Amino acid sequence: MNKFLQRLNAGDIMVADGATGTNLQMMGIKPGTPPEELVMDDPDIILNLESSFVEAGSDIILTCTFGGTSIRMEESKYAGKAREVNLRAVELAQKAALKGENILVAGSIGPTGTLMKPFGPLNPEEVFESFAEQAKALADGGVDLLVIETMFAFEETDAAFDGARSATDLPIVVSFSYDRGVATMMGVKPKAVAKKYSEKGAVLVGANCGTSLENMEKIIQEYTESEPNTMLWAKPNAGLPRVDVETGNSIYDMTPEEMGKFAKKYIALGARVVGGCCGSTPEHIAGIARAVK
Numbered sequence: 001m002n003k004f005l006q007r008l009n010a011g012d013i014m015v016a017d018g019a020t021g022t023n024l025q026m027m028g029i030k031p032g033t034p035p036e037e038l039v040m041d042d043p044d045i046i047l048n049l050e051s052s053f054v055e056a057g058s059d060i061i062l063t064c065t066f067g068g069t070s071i072r073m074e075e076s077k078y079a080g081k082a083r084e085v086n087l088r089a090v091e092l093a094q095k096a097a098l099k100g101e102n103i104l105v106a107g108s109i110g111p112t113g114t115l116m117k118p119f120g121p122l123n124p125e126e127v128f129e130s131f132a133e134q135a136k137a138l139a140d141g142g143v144d145l146l147v148i149e150t151m152f153a154f155e156e157t158d159a160a161f162d163g164a165r166s167a168t169d170l171p172i173v174v175s176f177s178y179d180r181g182v183a184t185m186m187g188v189k190p191k192a193v194a195k196k197y198s199e200k201g202a203v204l205v206g207a208n209c210g211t212s213l214e215n216m217e218k219i220i221q222e223y224t225e226s227e228p229n230t231m232l233w234a235k236p237n238a239g240l241p242r243v244d245v246e247t248g249n250s251i252y253d254m255t256p257e258e259m260g261k262f263a264k265k266y267i268a269l270g271a272r273v274v275g276g277c278c279g280s281t282p283e284h285i286a287g288i289a290r291a292v293k
Contacts, residue, residue, distance in 0.1 A: 003104060004203075005203070008203065013273075014272065015289045016106075016235055017062055017276075019276060020064055022278050036068050036078065039092065043088070043092055050093055050096035053096075058289070059104060060144075061103060068108075068110075072111075086141065104144040106145045107146045107147065109148045111152070111156055111160075112156065116159070135168055139168035144171075145172070146173070148161060154196070161202070173205070173206065174193070177209040182218055191227075194223045195226065198230045206232045206235070207219045207235070212239060216234060234275075235277045238284055254284070260288050261291065
């Protein structure tokens with residue numbers, strides 16, 4: 001059986017990793033640099049970040065492929081090389097995973113960054129194909145599961161899910177980003193997400209990014225109330241950011257202990273995987289691991 005499914009069936013509570021973008025900025029990477037380019041240009045910095053999450057107590061680390069669809073990479077220096085970038089990213093994550101015991105590697109699949117018709121220029125067919133291509137590369141590389149994350153609209157999420165399912169039978173997690181209270185920017189609510197994607201065959205549904213830790217609790221609560229038997233994924237930001245007036249960087253003030261306290265609340269509501277998104281450092285992940293293990 002798939003290793004991720006084995007651990008779920010055993011009743012394990014698992015800790016995911018933290019942020020990629022905000023941590024890379026703290027490591028000196030200029031804002032606006034696509035992390036996927038670093039997979040090829042500066043792999044050691046990606047390996048070091050992923051290794052730090054393993055050392056902090058993560059059971060699952062995500063590949064640095066959030067923007068790894070061919071559509072999103074069209075403006076990148078690696079346009080036309082989505083498969084190569086995704087395969088290399090899996091290789092780096094697997095290398096980091098070896099620094100721990102029984103660490104799982106999840107293939108990260110984020111939005112294309114461009115709206116689909118009728119709201120934008122993309123055809124559903126090309127979006128489907130782009131996600132299918134990425135999912136196949138991640139599966140061929142050897143990930144244990146796929147995480148379709150930071151989604152906000154059904155149309156694109158359906159294309160991602162169906163594209164991924166056409167390419168592999170790996171377990172799929174579907175995670176939406178709710179930045180309007182308990183709704184996404186397109187008005188999608190947790191109740192509808194839980195029903196739709198549990199019926200489509202997602203192993204877990206959940207939320208990442210978004211707003212505050214308190215709001216994440218409300219989102220997880222709504223998931224639980226609408227689909228009590230659905231296993232959940234919770235990866236919130238380290239609170240709401242404030243801007244450093246001197247550097248212009250975002251600062252997240254939530255402590256590792258506070259992240260751990262809220263992770264326990266999410267687990268009590270049905271979360272099986274907890275971690276962090278924007279602003280979540282290895283120290284935050286260590287705080288979550290201490291609280292839940």
